[in-house]
Amino acid sequence: MGEFDFIGRLQQRLAEQPFNAGIDVGIGDDAAILSPPPDHRLVVTADTLNAGVHFPHCTAPYDIGYKTLAVNLSDLAAMGAEPWACTLTVGLPSLDPAWMESWLDGFLAAAQLGGITLIGGDTTRAPFATFGVTAMGLLPSDAAAGNGGLRRANALAGDDVWVSGELGGAALALRLGEAAPADLRLRLDRPIPRLALGSALRLVPDIGGCCDVSDGLLADLGHIAMASGVRIELDADRIPMGMDVRSVSDGLMLALTGGDDYELAFTAAASAREQVLAAGEETGVAVTRIGRALGGEPGVHVLDPMGREVPVPPRAGWDHFAATAD
């Protein structure tokens, strides 16, 4: 199977994908041509998955294909944007038709879920498998937030801090490897981008800062704290975890620092509590109030029920090069 055979097969399969309005020319030229709808802003994000770094080498091709797109959809969700179009770069040591077909099944399943159209990309030979997506979303001008999107920098002292879903499951699945039960494994391999929740939060008056939980809750809330200039305090006993995570001795640390959860962490004024709960209810995603944003030195702190600080690693969360830095 050669590069052009693969591109031909890809074009056939892409007949199955959702085809959004405004996409005038998709795959097949030097570039795609799009007509952005009037009165919308464009949201653009890029994320890469590398074999052995972002997924174990033994991961099923379907799951790699799914996750390649899903992690990018999660970034669009964190901005409150609606998926529109994406590019894909594939680097592989060789092109195995059956492997690629299964990979495409997963990729297209995520495309259906998110309602996004693949418009172009690049297939290259590489010493190991690497997949990159740049995803574009649209922000209608209906946003309650004045800036038209959910931004990290919008948290205010006095806001509540919230998170969707449950944390730590993906990190526990990664640790257990082959021994992970199938339903736990899905938390790692098939994260569900919180697109509907993001769109609903965009409309909540007095919504604050928002990001998705990819590097780990503390690291990602740290970005909000730094960008907004607030101190964030979390209540350890409010961090949402499944029974499986809760039952391991360091479950709380997995939930706080494990990452790969792809939930939304956000802040909102206390006056918006009902609307936040309604947004979760509407979109079928649990939302939990886990702490508050305060004035003071920017940072994230975790408190036990007695108000004592829970010690966490000095630089919690995923830094790709931390292991090689000295």
Place this chain on the structure above:
Amino acid sequence: MGEFDFIGRLQQRLAEQPFNAGIDVGIGDDAAILSPPPDHRLVVTADTLNAGVHFPHCTAPYDIGYKTLAVNLSDLAAMGAEPWACTLTVGLPSLDPAWMESWLDGFLAAAQLGGITLIGGDTTRAPFATFGVTAMGLLPSDAAAGNGGLRRANALAGDDVWVSGELGGAALALRLGEAAPADLRLRLDRPIPRLALGSALRLVPDIGGCCDVSDGLLADLGHIAMASGVRIELDADRIPMGMDVRSVSDGLMLALTGGDDYELAFTAAASAREQVLAAGEETGVAVTRIGRALGGEPGVHVLDPMGREVPVPPRAGWDHFAATAD
């Protein structure tokens, strides 16, 4: 040096880059936010460079940075689009500050040359160096071509076939390796995206099909022939080559199939000859008429001055997986 140190340094350096209108939020959030200007279409392309595949491991970091962006700008040029914004994904085994600084110098030099703004991306650990760019350009609604861009599918039987610049230099430099003279080496390491020429050609009435020469002239014209349903005949003695390429025994084959030239190959009605020459003159790029598009079986053929077909490899041009396919 960690990932977040690198991102911080990148943000400092990006103060030097051109900052285009309509870029509301750049690097630093989950995603960038852009306001596409009214009455413009958006052109989107993605290309990746892998160490050992797209550039020899010994390539200077400056040149890798430059070329990572330049090859994407070349795709925008081939559509007649004006560079606007791009994302960047970097995969590296480790982060060496001096290496990355030099890489950034090259990337930013290409950004200045093309007038494009880096708006986001992703830095990951990878077993080898890999760089991916998704570039977005704008097409004003001034285009002579009814569809608002230079498309591969627009060649008509009866068109002349043209190419810019000279071909084969990059392939010869790659073959010579360390022995390549410095000026020849620049053809490989610092291709100049033909952005001004692409924009000028967009305004030529009766401009036909267009693409950039990345895989090799025959392969790329083959895309035009297939997309437009035309037979393309090239005159071997009209293919533009520098003295260095001309002086090697298989110089013509290098020019026809070597690739990595990043010139524009295009067709235009015979009535447009003066305007095509004027577009080249205005933008300081030589344009050479090298053949014609005809009715008949889609394909590309090369004829010697006696009208006899010059034999070429059955699938000339760069297929990343051809060597591993069987």
